[in-house]
Amino acid sequence: MDPESVRAGERVPHGGDTDPDVLDFSANTNPYTPDGVAEVYDRALEQSRRYPDDENPDFRAAAAEFVGCTPDRVIPTPGGLAAIRLAMELTLEPGDDALVPYPSFGEYAREVQLQGASPQFVPHDEILEAEGDVLESAALAVVCTPNNPTGDVADPDELAAFAARCGEHETTLLVDEAFLGFTDQPSAAGLEAEHVIVARSLTKLFGLPGLRAGFAVASGEQRDALETARRAWSLGTPAASVGAHCLRQDAFVRETRERVARERARMTNALERRFDVVPSAAPYLLCNVGDRAVDDVIASARTDGVAIRDATTFRGLESHVRVAVKDREANDRLLAALDVLESDDRTGTDGAEARK
Template identity: 85%
Template sequence: MIVHPDSIRTGDRVPHGGETDRTVLDFSANTNPYTPDGVEAVYEGALEASRRYPDDDYPDFRAAAATFVDCEPERVIPTPGGLAAIRLAMECTLEPGDEALIPYPSFGEYAREVRLQGASPRFVSHDELLAVGDGLLEECRLAVVCTPNNPTGEAADPDALAAFAARCGEAGTTLLVDEAFLGFTDLPSAARLEAEHVIVARSLTKLFGLPGLRAGFAVTTGEQRDALETARRAWSLGTPAACVGAHCLRQDAFVRETRKRVERERERMRQALEGRFDVVPSDAPYLLCDVGDRSVDDVIASAREDGVAIRDARTFRSLESHVRVAVKDRERNDRLLAALGVLEDGARRVDAGDDTDEGTTSE
C-alpha cells in the first residue's frame, strides 16, 4: 500500500487549471466564486483549536459528510481533498502488474495514480465506459468513473451507473466513482449503492469555493471500508479543514442556490459560446469548447490579454482543439464572454431578471 518506487522515478506531474496571478480572472479552475456564510468565523475558531492534534476519529466531519451523501457516518473516510481519496483507494486496491480501466478524456491524475502503484491504465472512451464488455472488466482490478466527467461535463445516469457497479461486482472489479463535481447537481451519490467493491471519492473544496483548504472524503463499506480506514494517514485532516468542511457540508441553502445559479449561467454561457465554438452539453460547472480550425494558443492568449485565464484542454487525452471554461456568477461570466468576443450574443439571450444571485453566498 505504498507508491511504487520505480514509478516515482519514471512518472511526471499532470498539468491542471488554476491561475496564480491574482490580477487575472481565473476560469481555468472549476471552483465556486462564493463560500458559505460563517466560514471565516469557523476558521478563526479552528486556529486556536489547532494548538492540539485533531481528534483522529473526526466525528463531526464524518457526521456532516454522511448526511450530505446519505450514508452512515462510519462509512466516511476523511481525506485531505478528493485526490487524496483517489490515491487511498488505489493504494488499497492496486498492485504492481494490475490493470485499471480509465476513461478518456478525463482527469489526468487517474492514469498517473494508477502508474504510481506500478499498475497500468487501460483507456476507454468516457461515453462507452459503462457499456464495456464483461471480459474487459474481468481483466481489470479497478474501474474509474468520473461523474460529472471532467472535462466534458456529463453526469452518469444513476441507473446505468448502478448496473455497471453490479457488473463490476460480478467481475471482481473494484469501482472507484469520482464525484468531485456531483455536488453541483441534485443527482444521488453512488454511496447509496452500499456495495463493498464500490468506493466513492468526494471533494468539498470545489463546491464550497475553498480549493486551498484540501478537504474531502471517501465512502465505502465492509472490509473495503476497514482497509481504507486502516491505511489512511493519521490526522488526515487538519483542524481548520475538518471544522470548516463540516460547517460547509451543512449549508443546504447555499448548495441549493449554487446549483440554481450554475444551471442558469451555464445555459446562458452555452448559448453565447455556441455562436463561436462547438460546446459540449454539460451538467457541471464548466463547459468544454471545440475551437475548430482556430488556434487554441491564440484563443487562450487573446482571453488573457483581457485579464481572463481559460483552460488549455489539449492536456486531456484525445483533445486537440479544445478549451475549457468554468461557470462562475453573472458578472464574472460576462467578463469571460467579452474576452472571448461573444458577450453581446449572450447578453441578448438572457432575461434581465436573471442577473442577481440570491442566497447565503459571500465572497
C-alpha cells in the same frame, strides 16, 4: 506505491492560475463560500494548538448526511485526490490493469501508473458498457461523474448496473464525484457495495480549493482497509471544522445549483456563436474552437485579464478549451474576452446569487 514507477513518473497539467490580477476560469471552483466560514476557521485555528481529533466525528456525521450513508462509512481525506490515491494504493499492485476514462481527469492515469499498474483507456461515454473479459482483466475501474472536462453525468441506473458487473468480476469500482454536488443526482454511496469506493471533494462546491478537505465512502472490509491505511491526522482541525460547517449549508448548495444551471445555459447560448459547446451538467463547459489555434484563443482571453483552460492536455482532445461557470459579472467578462458577449446577454444582477 511502486518506487520504480514513481521515479519514472511525471506531474500532469491542471487548471488554476496564481496571478491575482487574472480572472481565473481555468479552475472549476465556486466563486462564493457559505456564510460563517471565516468565523468557523478562526475558532478552529485556535484549536489547532492541539493535534486534531483523528476520529473527526462531526465531519464524518456531516459528510454522511450529505451523501446519504452512515458516518462509519466515511473516511476523511485532505481533498478528493487524496481519497483517489488511497483507493488506488489499496486496490492496485504492480502489473495490474485499471480501466480509466478519457478524456477525463489526468490524475487517474498518473495515480494508476504510480502504483506500477497500467491504465487501459476507455472512452468516457462507453465505460459503463464494459463487461466480460474487459472487466475480468481489470483490478479497478474508474468513473468520473460529472466527467471532467465534458460535464456529462452517469445515469444512476446504468451506474448501478455497471457496479453490479464489476462485483461479479471482482473489479473494484472507484466513482469520483468531485463535482456531483453541483447537481441533484444521488451519490453512488447509496449502492452500499463492498467493491465500490466513492471519492468526494468539498473544495469545488464550497469555493475553498486551498483548504484540502474531502472524503471516501466505502463498506465492509474495503472500508476497514481504507480506515487503517489513511494517514494519522489526515484532516487538519480547520479543514474538518470548516468542512463540516459547509456540508450542512443546504440553502447555499441549493442556490449554487440554481445559479450554475442558469448561468451555464446563458453562457452556452453565447459561446455557441463562435464554438461548438459540449452539453454539460457541471460548473464548466468544454468548447471546440475548430480551426482556430487553441493557443491564440487562450492568449487573446488573457490579454483581457481572463485565464481559460487549455483542454488539449486531456487525452483525445486537440482543439478544445474549458471554461468555468462562475457568477454573472465574471461570466460576462469571460464572454466579452472571447468576443461572444452581446448587449442582450447583459441581464443585470442575479438576485438569487449565493451569499459570499
